[in-house]
Amino acid sequence: MGQLGFDFGVQPRRLMKVTPARLATFDDCPRRYRLTYLDRPTPQRTGPWAHSTLGAVIHNALRALFELPAGSRTPARAAALVGEQWSDSGFADAAQAAGYRTLAKAWVADYVEHHDVTGEPLGLERWVSAPASGSDGPSTMIVEGRADRIDERDGELVIVDYKTGKRAPDEDEARGSQALALYAVAAARTLRKPCHRVELHHLPSGTVAAAEHTAESLRRQVARAEESANDVRAATDTLAAGGDPDALFPARTGRRCAWCDFRPSCPEGQRAAPAARSWELLAPLSRETHVE
Template sequence: MRPVLDLAEAATGDAAALRRVLMGPLVALTLSATREIERRASVRGWADALEHAGDRVRPVAMLLAAPGWATEQSAADGFWHLWTTLPGLVRLALDDAGDRRALSSFSQALDRLRERDPAAGLSTYAAMVRSEDFEAEPLISFRDADADRVTLTTLHQAKGMEFDVVFIADAREGVLPDLRSRDSLLGTRHLSPNLSGDDRAYSRFRIQEERRLAYTAMCRARARVVWTCTVGAPDHSGGAPSRFLSLVAGRPLDAAVQGPEEHSTPTTPRDAEAWLRRRIGDATLPAAERLAALGALATDDPWRPRPISAFAGVLAPGPDSGLLGPSPRLSPSQAEAYATCPRRYAFERLLRISDGGSKYADLGALIHSVLEVVERTAVGAGADHGTIEDALAVLSAQFDPAAFDGPPWADSWRARAERILRHLYACWPGKGPAVGFETAVEYELDGVHWVGRVDRAEQREGGIHIIDYKTGTSVPKVDEAAGAVQLGFYVLASGDDVTGAEFWYPGDAPGKRKSVTVRSFKMGRKPEVLAAMLAVQRGVLAEEWPTTPGDHCERCPVRIVCPQWPEGREAYS
C-alpha cells in the first residue's frame, strides 16, 4: 500500500513522497540516481527531470503529468488506473503473496470509501491515512497466531497483544510523542464534553495520551523493551530524540541515549562493515563520504574494505593516489573511458562507484553472446556464417525477461534485439570464413599489459580480418573509426597476419538501411594508436585524474562527487 499512497501524495506535489516512490519497490532507483533527478528538477522542473530519467521512471512521469487519477477520480478508480498502467505494481503483487493480500485488502477498503464518499480521491485517502495512522491494520490481520516471527504494527494496533521482545522504533520528537496539530476524522475533540477547547490544555492532554500510549506499548513485552531513535536518516527525516527516552531511563536525555559504539579504526571485519553501513545511512555526512562508503562495501572482497581515506576526492583535499594495484592491466575500453574523462574513469573503473550497468550494455552483451553461439555452430558445420532462424532460436533460449525489467519493457528490448539480428543476417557484411570468435588478445607496451577480446576474425585477402560488433546506434565518422584505438589495439595485438579491422553497426537504422553500416581501420594509423595508448598509460600510471567537463557530464553518474560541479565540491571543502 505504501508505494500507492506515496504516489498519490507525489501527485499533489509532495517532493518527499516522490523521493520515496523513486527509491521504493516500484522504481527502485539508487540514491545517486534519485539525487541526479532532484538536481535536474531544481534547474528545469520536475516534469523535465522525470521525462529524462530513463525508461524505469517514465510510467511515473506520465502519471504525475496527469494527476487526475489521484485528485479527481474516486480512490477506487484511481487505484484501478494505477493497477492498469504501472507494471511494477502488478509485479509487486505477483512476486509476494503478502503484498498481494495487502493490495487486495487495500482495494476493498477503497471500495468501501467510494460507497461512503465517492468524491474522495486517492490523495485524500493518503492524507486521511497519514493523519489517522491506521495503515497497519491489514498487516496485523495477516499475522499467524503463535508464529515465531517479527510483527510490524503501530502502537495502537499492539493493544491487547504480548511479545517476548518489543522494539519501539524511531522514538523522535514529532513521532513519539506525535504532537502534530490535527483533529481526528471522527471529530472526537469537539464531541466530547471532557476535552478542552483551549489549545494549550488540549496539547497537555495530547502529551498525556501519547505517554499512555508509550506505556501501553512497553507493557506488551514479556522480557525486554528496546527503544531506537534515528537522528540522521537517508530521507533527511532525522530529529531530536523523544522526551520519553529520559523518562523511561530515569536519567537526563544525554545519558539515556547511547549512540552506536564507534571505533576510530574498525578492528574486525564486522566492525568495518557496520561502520560503513552507518556512514551510508547517516544523512548528516557529505554525499561523497556516503558514496565512498557504499563503494567500499561493494568491493569484491567485503572483508577487506579499503579505508575511506583511500578514496579520491573524499575528506580533505590531497593527492588522488593509491588507486592502482601493483600491476595494472589496461584495455581499449579503459583507454576510451580515460580519454573521455579521467576523473570519471577513476571513480567508475578503479573505485567502482557508479549507478550500476545500463540496459543498453546488457542488450549488447546478450547479442554478442547469441552471435558467438550461432556463428561457432555454423562454422563448425562448414558454413561461412549462421542464419536468422538460428539466431532467433538462440535469442529465445538466452533472453531472460527479468533481466530487462519484465513485460512490457522486456518485450520492447527483445524486439530491439530481434531487429538488430534480422538486419545483420539480412545484409551480412562478412567477406570470408570465420576463423575465431571471442578470442582473447594481449599486448605489452612499455611493461604494461593491455588485454581485450576480438569478437570475430575472418580469413580475407590471404590474412586475418578483425571484426568488432557494435549494437549501439551512435556511429563514428569514417575518419574517427580509421584511427580508433580499439581497432588499432586489436591489429597490434593479433600479429603480423592481420590485414584489416572494422566495426559492424547492425543497430544503425535496422530495417531502413539496405546494408549494415561498417567502419574500417586504416592500417597506416597504427603509430597514432600506439601514441594514444601510451598517453593513456602514462596518465593512468601517474594517477592523473583531471576532470574534462562537456556534454557527457549531463548523464555522468558520479557528478555528485565531481569537483567540477557545485554538488560535488562539498567533497573537497
C-alpha cells in the same frame, strides 16, 4: 673491462598493461577511472542501463551463432539466440523490453541474411596481447583486450567490432578508433599474422564501416595510447605514494555525467547534469516494430 651495452645498475621498468577500455575511461574522466579500477571497495554505482543490456545480448547471440556449425547459422536461429540470451535489465517495463527484444531479433536476422557468416573466425571474444611502443625504442607497455571477432581473409587478420548504438559509424570512425587499432596490433602479435583491416558492424543499420591501417597509422595510435598510459601510471604511482586522489584524478564533467555508472558516488557529476533514466540512450522503437 666491463661489458658493453649493459647497465646492471638500472632496474628495468615493469611494462604497464593497458586495455582500450581503461585508456578510454581515463581520457573521458580520470575520476571515473579511479572509481572503476582503483578504489576498493568499489563505490556505489547506478543500476543497469538498457542500452548496455541490448548491446550485451546481441554480442552474446552473435558469439553463440558463430560457435554453431556453418550450416546452422540461419536468420531464424540467430533470432532465436537473441531470445535465449535476452535480459530485461534496465528497461522501463516488460512491454518496452519486449519491443526491443523483437527489434534485436530483426537486427541479427537481417545481419545473417545479408552477410557471409559461413567462415570460421580465428577468434570470438578473443583475448589478445602484445608489448608495444609509440617509438622505435623498447616496449613501454603491453596492449591487450578482448576483440569481438577476428577473421582471416587472404592470409591477413581482420578485426570485427559489433555496434548497436543510435548512430551508424563511418570510415573515419573506424580509422580513428584507438580500440580497433590496438586490437590489430595485439592480434598480429598473438596470432602471428599481419593485421591491417578493422571493421565496425552496425547491427541497427546493417552498415559496415571499414578502414585499412598502415604501419604508420598503427604506430600513431600506439603513440597516443602510450601518452595516456604514461599519465595513468604517473597518477596511479603518485596516489599510491599518498597523493590527493581528487587532484590526481579530477572529475571531467559534461553531459555524459547524466548516465555515468558512478554518478551516485560523484557530487561533481550530480551537479553537472540531471540523472538520465536507464532507457534514455536507446534508439527509438520504430512504429513498424510489433511485439511478438
